[in-house]
Amino acid sequence: MAVRQRRDEVAVSSIQNLQQVLSLLCRANGYARELHVDRWQFAVDYDELLDAGASRTDLRWLVASRMVDHALETTAPGSDKRSFSPLVSTQLPLETSFVLSDIGLARCGLLAEESIAPASHPDRHLTDPADAAATIQQSTSEKPVNGSPTPRVVPEWDPHRRELRYQDKLVKRFRVPAAIQELVLNVFQEEGWPDFIDDPLPPVRHLDAKRRLQATVKSLNRSQLVPLLRFHGNGCGRIVCWEPLTDVM
Incomplete structure (x- = not known):
């Protein structure tokens, strides 16, 4: 951090x-x-x-x-x-x-x-x-009324448990291998969860990179145990963004 x-x-x-x-x-x-x-x-x-x-x-x-x-x-x-x-x-x-x-x-x-x-x-x-x-x-930080910075709330990806959490709530758990989705989450975690990352997926011959990234984003949003996070692109097919769907009560 x-x-x-x-x-x-x-x-x-x-x-x-x-x-x-x-x-x-x-x-x-x-x-x-x-x-x-x-x-x-x-x-x-x-x-x-x-x-x-x-x-x-x-x-x-x-x-x-x-x-x-x-x-x-x-x-x-x-x-x-x-x-x-x-x-x-x-x-x-x-x-x-x-x-x-x-x-x-x-x-x-x-x-x-x-x-x-x-x-x-x-x-x-x-x-x-x-x-x-x-x-x-x-x-990188949010300022409350008193002006003192507080840590930005970001998701947490545990690659060993293969669990994605947000504010201590389990959002997604992978019970079977999902290498491409996990790669995206690994990069977000390593980078400290910036607002967006570049497409981390390695190029594959004869495979449309933009469509593959779009499919990966859809998969990340699918089957969330608690729908708290939304992943999306920017229309150019070269970056992945994330945002909270709502504040956790």
């Missing part, structure tokens, strides 16, 4: 220091949404982010923390559509372009709007990165 808290503190500090850079990426994402085009068509160039105040180290942190996706622009002269080639995380050539990832959108408060809000002027959907930082900090 201490490691996760320290990691969140680093993320908050880094986001606060990159307000102008994240605002530029948020604005680019907003333009893409307004025109109903893929976000990569408004990918931000390397030099634009440097001009906005980012250093190479900042960009490496954004990539390593999966706040942004990056790729090499390969658009042919005269083409009416931008094209890109994937890069490994350690590659940052000068022709690199960047977009906010699903994780970056979530941390900047844009992920929910990305899937449900109608397109309008992008400035209406911009979130001040300072507010995003506060959102991350709030997600």
